[in-house]
Amino acid sequence: MDKKHKVSDLQSHTGVEVMRCYQCGKCTAGCVLASDMNYPPSYLMRLLQTGTKENYDKILHSNSIWLCLNCENCLGRCPMEIDIPKMMDYLRTRSISENKMHPDSKPIIAFHRSFLDSIKHTGRLYEVGLIAAFKSRTFRFAQDLNIAPMMYLKGKLHLLPEKIKDRRHMKRIFAQTIENAKTETK
Amino acid sequence: MKIGFYPGCSLTGSSREYNESVVAVAKALEIDLVELKDWNCCGATAAHSMNEELSLSLPARIMALAEEQGLKEIVVPCAACYNRLKVTQHELEDQPKRNRVAEILQMPYKGDLKIINVLQLLEAYGTENIKARITQPFAHKVACYYGCLLVRPHAILKFDRVEDPQSMDALIQVIGGTTMDWAFKTECCGGGFSVSRTDLVVKLSGNILKDASDRGAEALIVACPMCQSNLDMRRGAINKTLDSPIDIPVIYITQAIGLALGIGAKELGLKRHFVTVEL
Numbered sequence: 001m002d003k004k005h006k007v008s009d010l011q012s013h014t015g016v017e018v019m020r021c022y023q024c025g026k027c028t029a030g031c032v033l034a035s036d037m038n039y040p041p042s043y044l045m046r047l048l049q050t051g052t053k054e055n056y057d058k059i060l061h062s063n064s065i066w067l068c069l070n071c072e073n074c075l076g077r078c079p080m081e082i083d084i085p086k087m088m089d090y091l092r093t094r095s096i097s098e099n100k101m102h103p104d105s106k107p108i109i110a111f112h113r114s115f116l117d118s119i120k121h122t123g124r125l126y127e128v129g130l131i132a133a134f135k136s137r138t139f140r141f142a143q144d145l146n147i148a149p150m151m152y153l154k155g156k157l158h159l160l161p162e163k164i165k166d167r168r169h170m171k172r173i174f175a176q177t178i179e180n181a182k183t184e185t186k
Numbered sequence: 187m188k189i190g191f192y193p194g195c196s197l198t199g200s201s202r203e204y205n206e207s208v209v210a211v212a213k214a215l216e217i218d219l220v221e222l223k224d225w226n227c228c229g230a231t232a233a234h235s236m237n238e239e240l241s242l243s244l245p246a247r248i249m250a251l252a253e254e255q256g257l258k259e260i261v262v263p264c265a266a267c268y269n270r271l272k273v274t275q276h277e278l279e280d281q282p283k284r285n286r287v288a289e290i291l292q293m294p295y296k297g298d299l300k301i302i303n304v305l306q307l308l309e310a311y312g313t314e315n316i317k318a319r320i321t322q323p324f325a326h327k328v329a330c331y332y333g334c335l336l337v338r339p340h341a342i343l344k345f346d347r348v349e350d351p352q353s354m355d356a357l358i359q360v361i362g363g364t365t366m367d368w369a370f371k372t373e374c375c376g377g378g379f380s381v382s383r384t385d386l387v388v389k390l391s392g393n394i395l396k397d398a399s400d401r402g403a404e405a406l407i408v409a410c411p412m413c414q415s416n417l418d419m420r421r422g423a424i425n426k427t428l429d430s431p432i433d434i435p436v437i438y439i440t441q442a443i444g445l446a447l448g449i450g451a452k453e454l455g456l457k458r459h460f461v462t463v464e465l
Binding site (some may be wrong): 156 | 195196198199200201202224225226227229230231232233234235236237238239240241243244247289290291292334335337338339340341349350357363373374376377378379381382383386390419422457458459460
């Protein structure tokens with residue numbers, strides 16, 4: 001049945017069997033951001049168990065998958081050892097490839113992209129560059145202007161990036177993975 | 187004692203005091219840290235949120251380099267890097283994933299590198315040996331804050347107890363400190379949302395600080411750069427949400443040990459914190 005296949009893709013890719021969840025709610029009880037999510041983790045598990053496309057899309061459109069911090073508390077406490085954080089990683093990549101991202105994801109994705117751009121070019125994170133790129137992506141130009149001078153005075157900011165020698169290797173890794181549509185998580 | 191050393195990006199920038207204190211303590215204890223040559227970023231939260239193969243390839247390059255450079259064991263002080271390296275090593279036990287990553291990297295990868303965090307390094311060195319070198323006991327009541335990435339997922343990291351870890355507490359007790367039971371030992375500080383969702387970090391980190399402060403902690407002790415920067419650099423914003431401001435400092439385990447070993451505050455990077463450290 002077509003409506004089931006998205007959940008079975010999720011299962012085959014992450015090894016998570018959604019039917020194992022018996023809705024005890026420990027994940028939600030321990031999730032530090034459950035109250036900020038459209039659907040807390042145990043509710044999200046239930047939506048997946050229904051297997052409908054409608055509910056799957058609800059998840060891809062939700063802010064839950066973006067607010068998940070991957071703190072792994074849910075997995076640590078799950079009596080069935082269901083790897084919800086791994087599932088969240090998968091659902092995020094699906095949400096992007098199907099262009100269903102919740103508006104709350106915008107600053108989070110902007111941060112991730114700025115972070116990865118920095119690594120791609122220099123091999124290491126260049127924090128000043130990261131913040132500049134993040135601000136230009138989100139137009140949050142005034143953010144953190146109060147802490148940046150202090151960071152500089154405390155010697156916490158490099159004005160120039162640190163570069164690794166084998167930057168071609170970095171470019172190759174990016175070209176073969178995130179920039180290669182064929183290898184994208186199916 | 188000689189061991190490989192992967193600092194990671196935070197330790198070269200916003201958390202350079204962690205690097206300084208790790209290096210200073212290692213020197214005092216005569217541990218020879220051999221920094222991995224040409225190391226790259228582990229990819230952190232950004233990589234695993236955006237692309238699985240990238241999130242495996244970046245840590246795999248680090249481990250392959252260590253193997254190539256003849257290192258059998260590396261210490262990874264940053265809890266986030268430690269977590270990414272350990273999880274990747276575990277994921278790459280799967281042969282198809284390992285083949286794919288080898289193809290991306292074009293480097294041999296054996297997967298037998300031993301990866302330890304800074305608490306494990308100090309444990310391996312021996313608490314008796316540390317005790318013998320104490321010149322100024324660290325006579326303070328503190329809350330040891332482990333956060334998420336040092337202890338979870340337990341099935342892969344196999345380090346300490348998942349709900350009430352004790353390894354950092356034990357080290358603090360060795361140097362003369364008093365530790366406490368408290369409720370937020372392994373709760374998340376908001377991690378990588380420091381810039382993208384500062385509001386959430388302020389909420390979560392505020393809860394952590396408040397509990398430690400209510401129970402009379404003179405300081406929080408950490409082993410993760412993200413925890414430290416959220417609890418320290420975001421203190422101004424956190425205090426705005428609290429009824430009364432909290433001024434207890436957040437220091438790295440290596441800084442606490444360094445103080446007990448008689449190493450100067452400046453050498454340990456204690457002047458780099460936003461919240462003044464007077465311990």
